[in-house]
Amino acid sequence: MLVSFRAIEPKKGKADTPGGFLKPGEEPLEGLRREIREELGVEIQVSFEDFIQGVPHTYGDEGDWVLSLGFAARLESGDVVPADDVAEARWVTFSELDDLDFAWPHDRDLAKAALTKQSTKPLDE
Numbered sequence: 001m002l003v004s005f006r007a008i009e010p011k012k013g014k015a016d017t018p019g020g021f022l023k024p025g026e027e028p029l030e031g032l033r034r035e036i037r038e039e040l041g042v043e044i045q046v047s048f049e050d051f052i053q054g055v056p057h058t059y060g061d062e063g064d065w066v067l068s069l070g071f072a073a074r075l076e077s078g079d080v081v082p083a084d085d086v087a088e089a090r091w092v093t094f095s096e097l098d099d100l101d102f103a104w105p106h107d108r109d110l111a112k113a114a115l116t117k118q119s120t121k122p123l124d125e
Contacts, residue, residue, distance in 0.1 A: 011103035
């Protein structure tokens with residue numbers, strides 16, 4: 001599982017699942033692909049069948065409500081090169097997730113669910 005660490009507020013320095021915000025009118029999967037490309041310099045494979053969770057939560061100092069959509073994506077191409085809003089990106093195992101200080105609790109749940117989903121897929125997928 002690829003986990004990023006935030007280089008900016010809110011929650012600077014904490015672990016996070018890579019992603020970001022949609023632009024107005026942007027399709028969710030295209031927005032996810034764009035955000036991963038911008039933040040980490042890689043291309044991913046993802047579909048709506050990879051959807052894991054939708055969690056409403058507050059974001060930022062003003063407490064704005066957002067809906068976080070979580071997917072289990074696969075690296076398609078490229079080498080991970082963090083952008084300026086990502087302090088670090090690290091591949092972690094399931095057993096390492098509980099030791100990370102996640103920015104939002106649902107990100108740990110997403111990471112665990114994504115790893116579990118990937119480990120239960122048939123070999124031909």
